Amino acid sequence: MDMGFVMVGPPLISLLAGISILIWPRLLNYIVAFYLILFGLVGLLPLVV
Secondary structure (H helix, E strand, C coil), rough: CCCCHHHHHHHHHHHHHHHHHHCCHHHHHHHHHHHHHHHHHHHHHHCCC
C-alpha cells in the first residue's frame, strides 16, 4: 500500500462522509458503520501483511 494513500485517505474519506451526512442526514448510521469497519481493517492490515 502506498504511504501517500495512508496519509491522505482517512481525512479525505472523513470529509466526504461529513458532507454526505450534511446532505443526507439519514445516512449517518451507515456512514459511521462503514467508517468504523474501513478504518478497523486499515488498522489491522499492517498486522496481517
